[in-house]
Amino acid sequence: MIPASVHYHRARDLTEALELRQAYGDQLRPLAGGQSLLPALKLRRDRVDTLLDLGRVTELSYVAYRDDHLAVGALTRYHRLLDDPLVDRHAPLLAMAAAAVGDRQVRHLGTVGGALAQADPAADVPLALVALNAVVVLRSATGVRQVPVAELAVAPGVTVCRPDELVTEVRVPLPGPARWRYLTFARPALEWSLVAVAVADSRVALAGMGPTIRRAYGVESALAQGAGVAVAAARADEGCDPPDDARASVAYRRHLSRVLVARALTDPGTTVEEPR
Amino acid sequence: MSIDARPGTTTVAVSATVNGRPESRRVPARTLLVHLLREEFGLTAATVGCDTSSCGACTVLFDGRSVKSCTLLAAQADGADIRTAEGLADGDRLHPVQEAFREHHALQCGFCTPGMVLAVVSLLAENPGPLTEHDVRHALKGNLCRCTGYHNIVRAVLALDGARQAG
Incomplete structure (x- = not known):
């Protein structure tokens, strides 16, 4: 099985990705790790006009401690959540959820932002983020806004993310839960x-x-x-x-x-x- | 930036290091990595089993980490370091994981073996151990052996881990 014929563009960086989102909107489908999107494209359960590959947008792969929240870049891969000392210390629930995702191969590619954008009602890491009262950062070429993770998805595969926006970060409030x-x-x-x-x-x-x-x-x-x-x-x-x-x-x-x-x-x- | 009616291209140039050698091809954008490896480069160790990201027979190393090459576009591998089972041995000298699989008879029909071996290479590189049998079985849950020959595979991995802990 191979996906239907697609156009493909590899974004150089976040700036170019946001410019393209603004110019083409929903004609572009962001491709992060692809561990949910590619199976759907192969099975022809989903169709896209053009894939916007975010693989080079490495500036969105990070975990950062910022006093009142732990910031996780949208393109942070699951396996990083299992090994990151900041996650281990401030948001161990996130690491537990990441450990439940698929298998090691899937965790080597799948990303936090990809899971949020995919809006699967059975997804592990988004579930932990809802329990942690996390907030997602949606960025466009013209602005930035924050939405509670609990309000991001509106239906399976559908989010409030606008066609000109990208999920760029998730913020877990600190201090984290005691239990x-x-x-x-x-x-x-x-x-x-x-x-x-x-x-x-x-x-x-x-x-x-x-x-x-x-x-x-x-x-x-x-x-x-x-x-x-x-x-x-x-x-x-x-x-x-x-x-x-x-x-x-x-x-x-x-x-x-x-x-x-x-x-x-x-x-x-x-x-x-x-x-x- | 010029705004065309449709962004992107239907074919894409892919340059990657494959088993230590630089390789380049232009392929349709929808080409999966496993097909680039098998059909363009003639590297047929990675096999297509389930084709749904479950069985792990297509496992290769992507910048050193195990991934399922049936669930990755060839285009995503541009600039990456890819290793397949063909690139593990050093001439006639088997890679230690291959040697352990031979020693413990950790294969039957062999279909899952290249993916299984690479999954183990990745596991041992990332997890310093010591590993329990439970650890090994869970770490290999993404690789199915349709002959159900798991016992000897687990023995091979535990022997490798035991040797490095002792060494």
């Missing part, structure tokens, strides 16, 4: 989570439970009112609209969300284990 968990349930051969949960202090976020990653507000409010784990976890799927597909039924996903939230709130020993 965090990351739990995913996936069929090993399929890689993508059926359901995953990330907990950061009082925030609980779920992946795989609707068209976008979402906060489990029912659980959060129950905990805020002093409810125990069992009562709070029973509200995990409140307001959720999980998909019904070949991989799992709606009822099974709802069940998984309640079980995973209960485990995440009670069992400190259960985290994703993945060697680096």
Whole structure:
């Protein structure tokens, strides 16, 4: 399988990439690591007119500590999150989520910004970023704005990123949570989570439970009112609209969300284990 | 910058170092790296198994790190250092990972072997160990052996890791 015929342009740097976005908008599809986009193009589930390869925009690959937030450049590859001492110290939840992505080969190419732009409702790193209350930076040739990661995706594959913008950075507020968990349930051969949960202090976020990653507000409010784990976890799927597909039924996903939230709130020993 | 009706080109020049040698080709933009390697350069060790980024038979080293060459455009490899299984041995002397696979009989039909070997080369280069059996199995989850010959593959990797820890 090969993608349908495409035009291709390799951006020299961020300035040129933003100029091209302004000139051509949605005619261009940014290509970061390509680990979600290329499979979709090969299967012809997605079509693009022109690929704008951001592989040379190395200025967007960084992790930086900036007092009140940890900044992660959009083109930072997953494997870097597993090895970076700043991530390890300030946002270990992010490293846990990155460890759950695909396999080592995928993590060697896939990027944080690519995952955010792809807006997959089962994505690991965006899930952790929602729980961490992170903010994404969207830049165009004429300006820059910040959007909470929780408000970036509006539907599978659809974000509020405008045709002239690029995802350039994500900012994790500091100090980070005192307590965090990351739990995913996936069929090993399929890689993508059926359901995953990330907990950061009082925030609980779920992946795989609707068209976008979402906060489990029912659980959060129950905990805020002093409810125990069992009562709070029973509200995990409140307001959720999980998909019904070949991989799992709606009822099974709802069940998984309640079980995973209960485990995440009670069992400190259960985290994703993945060697680096 | 001139603004044409359509940016970009349908073919792209790719220059990369492949197994230590500089190579250049102009290929259609949609060409996958595995096809550039197999069909243009005649390097057929990287095989197309699942073609969906699951099986790892197409694994090559991209600037030293394992990647799936069926899920990378040839154009993305421009300027990169690519190594395939053909580029591992030093003349008649096998690479230590190849030697360990031979020693522990870590292959059956051989289809997954080039990708498996390169995944191990990348793992050992990036992870100083010591590695547990669990570590090795998880680290190789992106490489499937349809003969299910995993036991000896894991033994080979653990033997390599044990030797370097002792050495």
